[in-house]
Amino acid sequence: MIQNPKSAVFSFTALRRDYDPENDVDEYKTLEPRESSEPSIAKWRRTLYLGSAISAAILLTNLIMVLWASLRKSEHGQSVLLLSENCDRVKRLSTRVHLLINILSTLLLAASNFAMQCVGSPTRHDVDRSHARNEWLDIGVPSVRNLSKIHRMRLFFWFCLALSSAPLHLLYNSTVYSTFSVNIASIYVANSSFTSLTNTDITAAAYPNLSPSALSDDLRLVEMAKNMTYLAPQDCISAYFTNFLSKYNNVVLVSQGFNGSVEPISSIGMQFVTSPSDYSPEPAYSWLCVSERAYSPDVPLNEWPKFCSDVRSRVRSGQDWVVSGYKVNYCLAQKTTEQCSLEYSLPLAIVVIGANLTKAILICLVAFCLRDDPLLTVGDAVASFLRSPDASTVGTCLLARRMVLSDTRCDVREQKYSILGKDSVYEPQPYIAKQKRWWSSLSKTRWASLCLMYTLSLAVSISLLGLGLCKMEITDGIWDSGLGTVQHNTIINDEHWPEELVPNVLIANIPQLIYSVLYVLSNGILTNMTLAGEWNTFSEGKKGLRVSTSPKGNQRTSHFLSLPYRYGLPLIALSALIHWLISQSIFLVNANAYDELGERDPYFDVMALGYSPLAIVISICVSILLPASLLLIGCRRFKTGMPIAGSCSLAIAAACHPRAKTDDEKLDIEYRLLKWGVEPSKPGEIGHCAFSDADVTAPEDGVFYQ
Known part of the structure; x- marks a missing residue:
């Protein structure tokens, strides 16, 4: 079973057989006999050796990165500046770096998941001990049931491997993060003749009421205006209608109604960077809407965002735009270069290294200290029970998983299938030829648990989406919001919201962790159903067992x-x-502030979380596909009425008591082509079903077998 999507690469390369197109088309087809010698080291142990080497290599890579970063001087506190360039280049590099991080975490988590599978799977000794206690274990799938039945040291390894995965899920991808620049802007108003003024026009004689410093500032603004960008009113509103101004800073509103005789240009305010923790009903761009109506009692402060949006809509339709009593004819905006940076968080990296070191040590210990072969697959269990039959299940050839799990299990197991020893006598049972559906291989409780968890997760997601849409300050549709795009109206704002990196990273990655748990549950259900599907194919024709050790004879990897x-x-x-999609739904927002002169102003830096309504909607729709697919697959019917054993060790063992023997002494029975069915019997003798390499026949509906 794939315990996590990130384990796919490792499992695929480490456990698959040599690729064969025919083998990929039909994974259940009968293979021709083949001879191969059993290696001294089992395949699963060699896979652990490979996982140990991979985890050690990743640990070395992370250590080198941390040592290199710690030697670099930085003014970014506990973060190291890797690159400060234009945003396009930083974005490309960030994508490549995070691709590398995902590859490394994929390999590391895959190695860890396989080690967890090895220590969590029962050995034959564990199974025999459980059967002797009237208990059963799961085989072929990860199971919480098994944890209480395995050795304490293996249990300790399992929990340590599981706990050390949390930092990788929550922190590894955020050790490298990007920032973007936001600007503080000064807002001025002037008439159209402002740009034609010269040094000789702006003097103390021409403007006696201005101080020398004010005259100097006006001269600077005149020179600056010559390089400003012309913006029509509707374009000007769109450019400054944000709490995070990045493309422009200072702006001059040109109005014919402004009298420049007293002063050539007048300051009417500033647009600061609004921090989510300093939440105020008044947005940073409120100057766009400053008019006589805005100050009237019928427009309270908490309705300014909607009012400003209405102003923008009216200007787009051709109506006048009035700011502080001045009708704006056009704007002159100072264009800035968008600066982005790529930074490396040392505290997060150190935590990741701790988890990496833990996994590397544990995987090595599992590889070198695990003595007995674990029963990783149902094929392993069948091979073991054929080699050494389970005495407690003799004569229970039609035992199915549902009988063990039935509410009437006390009657069924104690009277007919009780683990009483090899000399017990069991009543024959009738064969039911009804072809059941795949979903019947799992208990209703497990299906209900999955549906409940998905329903709760979707309900919470939809509720948070609705809350976010209600708090959005504009009336534009969510389809224009983009995926993972930072917008002023999709920032989580609260006066108590943390402004540190680590809390925001943890909160942003909690949905990823929750979905990983849902994935494991879904994958477990799918694994159980496909396991039952392959089990059923042994009643159709002969085929070799799938084993996690090196295959021999007709066995398959x-x-x-x-x-x-x-x-x-x-x-x-x-x-x-x-x-x-989840990573695009809720994400880290880290902005570096620059003042109106273009200088860094860390006081106005922003560290928060943003969300994308569009990405959330798509995530909800796509995530529904997984449980829906499971239900659709579960509607498939088995080809025959062979009792469904699933992962139940008792039911598997019950089907592995062959009576018939062949004359082939070259290979033990577990290495041959096998089929489940009715073995040849003497007239009047009660029939018996089992895995056998002999010529078996299909059982008949209603006939009793033992």
């Missing part, structure tokens, strides 16, 4: 442990898409 390619690859693609 497992792919994705128990999940076939036709289901595994689409599942990985869908999960990767959902993870990416």
Whole structure:
């Protein structure tokens, strides 16, 4: 089973057999016999060795990066500046860096997940001990049930590997993050003759009421205006209608109604950078709407955003734009170069290295200290039970998982399938030829739990989306908001919101962690159904067992442990898409502020979270596909009425008591082509069903077997 979408690459390369187009088309087809010698090192252990090497290499890479970054001088506190360039280049580099980080985390989590699968899967000794206690274990799928039945040291390894995955999910991708620039702007008003003034026009004699410093500022503004960009009123409003001004800073509103005889240019305000933690009903761009009506009692401060949006709409339709009593004819805006940077967080990187080191040590310990072969697949269990049959299930050849899990299990198990020993006598049971659906291989409780968790997650997502839409300050549709785009009206604002990097990173990645849990649950259900599907095909024709050890004879190497390619690859693609959509739905917003002179002003820096309503809507729609696909797959019917064993060790063991023997002494039975069915019997003898390499027949509906 793929425990996490990030484990796909590792599992695919480490556990798959040599690629064969025919093998990929039909994963259940019968293979021709082949001879291969059993290697001294099992395949699963060699996979762990590879995982140990990969985790050590990733640890070395992270250590080199941290050491290099710690030696660099930086004015960014605990973060190291990697690059400060134009935003296009920073964005391209950020994409490449995060691609590399995702590859490394994919490999590391995959190695960890496989190690968890190895320590969490029962050995034959664990199974025998549980059967002796009237209990059963799961085989072929990760299971919480197994954790209480395995050795304490393996349990300790499992929990440490699981806990060390959390920092990788929550922090690794955020160790490198990008920032963008925001500007503080001074707002001026002047008439059209302002730009034609010269040094000789702006003197103390011409403007006796102005101080020398004011005259100097006016001269500077005149020179600056010559290089400003012309903007029509509607374009000017669109450019400055934001709390995060990045393309422009200072602006001159040109109005014919301004009298320049007293002063050539007048300051009417500033547009600051509004921090979400300093939330105020008045937006940073409120100067756009300053008019006599804005100050009237019928327009309270908390309605300014909507009022400003109405002003923009009216100007777009051709109406006049009035600011502080002046009708604006056009604007002269000072264009700035958008500066972005790429930064590396040392505190986050150190936590990631700690998790990386923990995993590297634990994977090595599992690889070198795990003694007995774990039963990783149902094929492993069948091979083990054929090699050494389970005495407690003799004569229970039609035992199914539902009988073990039934509410009447006390009657069924204690009277007919009780684990009483090899000399027990069990009543024959009738074979039911009804072809059940795949979903019946799982309990209703498990289906209900998955549906409940998905319903709760979707309900919370939709509620938060509705809350976010209600707080949006503009009336534009969400389809114009973009994916992962920073907008002033989609910033989470609250006076108690943290302004530090680590809390924002943790909050932003919580949805990723929640979806990873949902993915594991969904993948477990799909693995159980496909496992039952392959189990059922053994009643149709002979085929070799899928094993996690090196195959011998007609055995086959497992792919994705128990999940076939036709289901595994689409599942990985869908999960990767959902993870990416979630990253575009809620994301880190880190802005560096610059004052009206273009100098850095850290006081107005912004650290917050942004959200994309469009990405949230798409994420909700796409995420519904996963449970819907599971339900659709669950509607498939099995080809025969073979009892569904699922991952239940008791039901698997019950089907592995062959009576018939062949004359082939070259290979033990577990290495041969096998089929489940009714073995040849003497007249009057009660029939018996089992995995066998002999010529077996299909059981008949209503006939009793033992």
